[in-house]
Amino acid sequence: MKVKGKVIVVTxxxxxMGKxxxxxxxxxxxxxxxxxxxxxxxxxxxxTAEMLGYSLKTFVVDITNRQDVETLADNAIAHFGYVDGIINNAGIIxxxxxxxxxxxDEIERVMQVNLYGTLYVTKSFLPHLLTRPEAHIVxxxxxxGFLPVPGQTIYGATKAAVKLLTEGLNSELANTGVKVSVVFPGAIRTNIMGNSGLAVENKPTSKMQEALLTLPSKAAEIIIGGMENNRYRILVGADSKFLDFYYRLNPKSAAAFISKKMKGLVK
Structure with a gap:
């Protein structure tokens, strides 16, 4: 779905990356x-959008509150008269x-944001999206979500659930005008730790590690490009592409590789 002229909701x-x-x-x-x-x-x-000459509508919503998300869907649709797509980007580690x-308490917080937040937004907007000539869910x-990371087991479980939720939804919507894409970002240069309520920023520990990080602007370009081309799976970053291939080739070896890389980071 080409995004020009379309109304898109971004959590x-x-x-x-959401920005x-x-x-x-x-x-x-x-x-x-x-x-x-x-x-x-x-x-x-x-x-910033106004400074760049754009008009942006915003809503302050906690996506873990189902009633608030349902109200968001009503208000968003009422504002423009319709919505053509949603990008469920909000997430924490x-x-x-x-x-x-x-x-x-930490387990439930991560599950509420990553899984239930994505589910609430999808369920709230889906009936309307099915009425549109074409629509897209990202x-x-x-x-x-496809490779186990020690010290992020619950985060990974929620992202694996998002993967299967999205793939199942894609199958259910195969004969409709609603397309569905699932995105697998690798390491992105954002302050996800701070935005997750954690005390430390995820700063790279070496120049090589820093070079492997994908800029948020580049990630956004890849994701929207995949959306416009109705891509089923969108891999963001060389690390994500490499590990996707490695894990499908030899899951146990790939898991051991990541476990070795994470040594010293996990308490």
Whole structure:
């Protein structure tokens, strides 16, 4: 689905990759509704959009609240009269702690945002999207959704659930005008730790590691390009592409490779 002239809702639109998705969509002529729980971040996104000459509609919503998400869908549709697409970008990681030491409060928080938030937004907008001549749902999973990462076991489980949720939805909507894409970003140069409520930023530890990080603007370009070309799977970053191939070739070896790379990061 070409995004020019379309109305697209982006969750997590106040920061990082979500913010860049908003700007890239606007630059391609889309009408955008940015959603985030962080009001100040949304205001900053809107101010930057206005400075660039774009008009952006924003809604402050906690996507873990199902009633608020249902109200969001009603308000978003009422604002422009219709919505053509949603990008479920909002997500958080867990502390780098083994499952045995991770508290249920943290487990539930990650599951509520990553899985239920994506589910609530999808379910709330889907009946309307099915009435449109063409529409698109993009759900952001992670390379951690197909490859186990020690210290991010619950995060990975939620992203694996998003992967299967999206793939199942794609099969269910095969004979409709609604296309579905699942995205597997690798390491993106964003402050996902800070935005997840964790105390430390995910700064690269070496120049080589920094070189492997994908810029949020580049990630947004890849994702929107995949959306416009109705791609079923969208891999973002050389690391995601490599590990997708490696894991399909030899899952046990790929898991051991990542476990070795993560040594020292997990408490």
């Amino acid at each position: 997590g639109g106040g920061n990082g 860049e998705l908003v700007f890239h969509l606007l630059s391609k002529g889309a009408k955008v509704i940015a959603v985030d729980r962080n009001e100040s971040a949304l205001k900053e996104t809107a101010a 867990q502390p780098f702690i083994k499952l045995n030491d991770l508290g249920y 759900n952001i999973s992670s390379m951690g």
